[in-house]
Amino acid sequence: MKGNVRKIAIFGATSAMARGAARRFASEKAEFVLVARSAEKLDAVKADLLAFGAARAETVLCDLSDVAAQAAALDAVWNALGEVDAVLVAYGSLPDQKACEADTALAMREFANNGSSAIALCNEIGKRLEAQGRGCLAVISSVAADRGRESNYLYGSAKAALATFVDGMAVRLSKKGIRVIDVKPGLVSSPMTAHLKQGPLFASSDKVGAGIAKAIADGKTEGTLYLPGIWALIMFVVRHVPYFVFKKTRF
Numbered sequence: 001m002k003g004n005v006r007k008i009a010i011f012g013a014t015s016a017m018a019r020g021a022a023r024r025f026a027s028e029k030a031e032f033v034l035v036a037r038s039a040e041k042l043d044a045v046k047a048d049l050l051a052f053g054a055a056r057a058e059t060v061l062c063d064l065s066d067v068a069a070q071a072a073a074l075d076a077v078w079n080a081l082g083e084v085d086a087v088l089v090a091y092g093s094l095p096d097q098k099a100c101e102a103d104t105a106l107a108m109r110e111f112a113n114n115g116s117s118a119i120a121l122c123n124e125i126g127k128r129l130e131a132q133g134r135g136c137l138a139v140i141s142s143v144a145a146d147r148g149r150e151s152n153y154l155y156g157s158a159k160a161a162l163a164t165f166v167d168g169m170a171v172r173l174s175k176k177g178i179r180v181i182d183v184k185p186g187l188v189s190s191p192m193t194a195h196l197k198q199g200p201l202f203a204s205s206d207k208v209g210a211g212i213a214k215a216i217a218d219g220k221t222e223g224t225l226y227l228p229g230i231w232a233l234i235m236f237v238v239r240h241v242p243y244f245v246f247k248k249t250r251f
């Protein structure tokens with residue numbers, strides 16, 4: 001078993017990256033509780049993981065942007081699994097930046113879906129892992145968190161809020177034997193980006209999912225993790241480009 005990761009909860013389990021990660025544990029006979037908002041897609045993910053060898057896969061329907069509804073999903077997870085070895089928070093949506101500029105209510109809904117609702121969820125997961133005294137939480141934020149770009153700064157700012165929260169949580173819970181990983185993927189081919197032109201910097205969701213699974217299983221990764229690793233270097237440069245140069249780039 002990968003690093004003794006046997007019992008896994010995935011919030012946003014219908015994500016392509018999450019599926020890539022989950023398959024690695026399924027082939028080692030892991031048990032899953034899969035949380036997402038589409039029953040049809042959840043059933044497909046469940047069938048996929050059982051086909052890959054999962055010992056068990058339960059599904060829980062929840063629109064995770066509804067913070068009040070998260071409590072029931074969390075209870076369902078812990079009731080089904082008892083103690084949880086690893087939790088992956090993978091849900092998110094890529095908003096239309098222009099539409100968000102025009103419609104503040106839409107912008108705030110997107111901010112909630114990508115930022116504040118995920119922070120609420122992670123806060124509750126943190127409490128439960130702390131009560132267990134062990135476990136690993138991996139949360140997918142994004143490289144978009146590292147610098148506001150003209151083309152997607154609403155999404156980027158929500159992911160930045162999430163990433164900063166998760167980074168701080170990682171430091172606090174590290175002292176209690178719990179690992180928290182802020183996963184920052186670069187460009188990944190998935191349903192979320194299917195409408196974008198796929199250039200050489202795009203990685204497959206399966207490859208990035210495998211990287212997430214490896215980090216969860218290795219028993220030592222915590223804090224920020226860029227995937228693929230080249231994005232650590234790319235974003236170091238992007239963060240340090242002076243504003244007067246940055247505003248002329250098309251990045």
Ligand SMILES: NC(=O)c1ccc[n+]([C@@H]2O[C@H](COP(=O)([O-])OP(=O)(O)OC[C@H]3O[C@@H](n4cnc5c(N)ncnc54)[C@H](OP(=O)(O)O)[C@@H]3O)[C@@H](O)[C@H]2O)c1
Pocket residue numbers: 012013014015016017018035036037038041062063064065066090091092093094113140141142143184185186187188189190191192193205
């Ligand atoms: N693809 C990229 O280039 C990229 C880069 C950096 C970070 N990310 C982040 O990586 C994560 C996974 O994305 P992905 O690339 O795997 O794309 P994806 O396959 O489109 O996955 C996103 C998933 O989030 C789910 N979701 C969205 N809002 C939800 C809600 N309120 N409640 C429950 N589920 C919800 C979607 O469910 P439905 O299908 O039901 O809508 C979908 O399954 C996201 O957090 C994304 O922001 C992606």
